[in-house]
Amino acid sequence: MNYPHLRPRFFQGALLFLVVLFSCTKIITTDIGSGLIPPVDGVITKDTVIEVSTKNLGFDTISVGISDDHVLGYVNDPVFGKTTASINFQVAPETSPFARGINKDSIVVDSVVLSLKYKGVWGDSLQPLNLHVYSMDPENLFNSKSSYANTKKFIKGQELTEFNTAKYVDIRRLDDVDTIKGVAATEITTNQLRIRLNKSFGENILRLDSATYYTGDSAFYTYLRGIIVEPDATGQALMRMNLTDTTTRLALYYHKLGGGDTLVKRFMPKALTSASSNTILRDYTGTEIPSYVNRPDSNQDLIFMQTSPGTRAFINISNVKGMPNVIVHRAEILMNQVPYASNDTLLSPPNLFLAAYNKDSAHQFIIPYDVSVYNGSINNLTQFGVSPRLKNGVYSYSFDISRYVQNIITRSDTLYNLVLTAPYNQYIYYDNTFQYALPISSPSLNYPATGRIRLGGGNNNNSQYKMRLHIVYSLPE
Numbered sequence: 001m002n003y004p005h006l007r008p009r010f011f012q013g014a015l016l017f018l019v020v021l022f023s024c025t026k027i028i029t030t031d032i033g034s035g036l037i038p039p040v041d042g043v044i045t046k047d048t049v050i051e052v053s054t055k056n057l058g059f060d061t062i063s064v065g066i067s068d069d070h071v072l073g074y075v076n077d078p079v080f081g082k083t084t085a086s087i088n089f090q091v092a093p094e095t096s097p098f099a100r101g102i103n104k105d106s107i108v109v110d111s112v113v114l115s116l117k118y119k120g121v122w123g124d125s126l127q128p129l130n131l132h133v134y135s136m137d138p139e140n141l142f143n144s145k146s147s148y149a150n151t152k153k154f155i156k157g158q159e160l161t162e163f164n165t166a167k168y169v170d171i172r173r174l175d176d177v178d179t180i181k182g183v184a185a186t187e188i189t190t191n192q193l194r195i196r197l198n199k200s201f202g203e204n205i206l207r208l209d210s211a212t213y214y215t216g217d218s219a220f221y222t223y224l225r226g227i228i229v230e231p232d233a234t235g236q237a238l239m240r241m242n243l244t245d246t247t248t249r250l251a252l253y254y255h256k257l258g259g260g261d262t263l264v265k266r267f268m269p270k271a272l273t274s275a276s277s278n279t280i281l282r283d284y285t286g287t288e289i290p291s292y293v294n295r296p297d298s299n300q301d302l303i304f305m306q307t308s309p310g311t312r313a314f315i316n317i318s319n320v321k322g323m324p325n326v327i328v329h330r331a332e333i334l335m336n337q338v339p340y341a342s343n344d345t346l347l348s349p350p351n352l353f354l355a356a357y358n359k360d361s362a363h364q365f366i367i368p369y370d371v372s373v374y375n376g377s378i379n380n381l382t383q384f385g386v387s388p389r390l391k392n393g394v395y396s397y398s399f400d401i402s403r404y405v406q407n408i409i410t411r412s413d414t415l416y417n418l419v420l421t422a423p424y425n426q427y428i429y430y431d432n433t434f435q436y437a438l439p440i441s442s443p444s445l446n447y448p449a450t451g452r453i454r455l456g457g458g459n460n461n462n463s464q465y466k467m468r469l470h471i472v473y474s475l476p477e
Helices: 004-009 012-021 199-206 217-221 289-294 318-322 402-411
Strands: 045-051 053-059 070-077 081-089 107-123 129-136 156-159 167-169 192-197 227-231 237-242 249-256 263-268 276-283 302-306 311-316 327-336 353-358 363-365 389-391 394-400 417-421 427-429 437-439 452-456 468-474
Touching: 045 318, 053 289, 053 302, 070 107, 070 129, 070 227, 070 276, 081 237, 107 199, 107 227, 129 192, 167 192, 192 199, 199 249, 289 302, 302 311, 302 417, 318 402, 318 468, 327 402, 327 452, 363 427
Parallel strands: none
Antiparallel strands: 045 468, 053 311, 070 081, 070 237, 081 227, 081 276, 107 192, 107 237, 107 249, 129 156, 129 167, 129 227, 249 263, 302 452, 311 417, 327 394, 327 468, 353 363, 353 417, 389 394, 427 437
């Protein structure tokens, strides 16, 4: 790229500035940047590092949709504090009209089992979890027309867990093949979390008056407002569960008094009528995070990134304004993990996203020129640099903002603050007119609450960890 019409601007003062600012002629090795330098004869490429300012921001909230994976479990992280994740949802009869098959007064309940589809785990699967199941107090307002933030807690009713004793969960065994005794051979299960509940709970459901509670889903919800699955403060993992999978269900197994075949009635979450929410509570007590967020300094040495609901950070690249006219081959913000040896291998990092920020409107939008949108979705997330890279046991990120930096230098485009997040299902504006928003990623860039990393900030004294803007450039001919 040449700028012949700008040649007269390179007067003596500018040349002196170049000598001072760009003293390094050796290309700093990066996994991506060096491959983009054009092999053109006679073109001398150089690079420089420009300092950035970084500041930890406050905390965000999310709402998890019924069809998305919910998280369930407990984590106690010395760097990021405690996370407690519970699942709240409604179930309704699988079929309508509801028929028991035998007289309700002759029912003998064999077992009551709540099954949740298991999709994976984040954290230490070697440490077991303990879970409790409760009915939701009927005074709670809980319906499918509303969405509920992760901070919303619901009043618990009666404990339903069998013998009112916590369910011990060995996460490693959840993908084992299992069968349900006394039921047809088709009842083979795998990748399920199955929790036995008290038989009395099943008896009460099967003996409900049909004319009152089995006329439709909403009628049944007046009896069973919802189910809450909640962990004890033990373990070190968040399990992913899917509510709309056909294997997520409440199953009641019963037979006729005096003998007979085992019958089963299933109650399931329904995407159109059932309410759901994922209560995810963060407790940062005893960590450095609150002090970093509340400190007034505008350039910090550490940046704490945690998947939503979690933490965010500002990045200021205003020093790029001092650059004279150059041809930018690559401009990348380099971010490196500051390890915490005891648990970084188990509590893996998230995908990150970098956005521009308009302080007047307090809105975020995609970084101009470097984030590509096609058919209403971002289609270059990998090239942009959202994924962590692992080298020698340490994670790093490299966000490509080459075109944006070029336009700041040559066209004096507006220089915005940047916001770094680890998003779940958030939307972002297409540009700074704020008329059109699109999902950052579909499917979501991260699962809720799964992922955390401590990065070096712009004020970190260790050059190995210091966040910086690395620019590979050449001079106009």
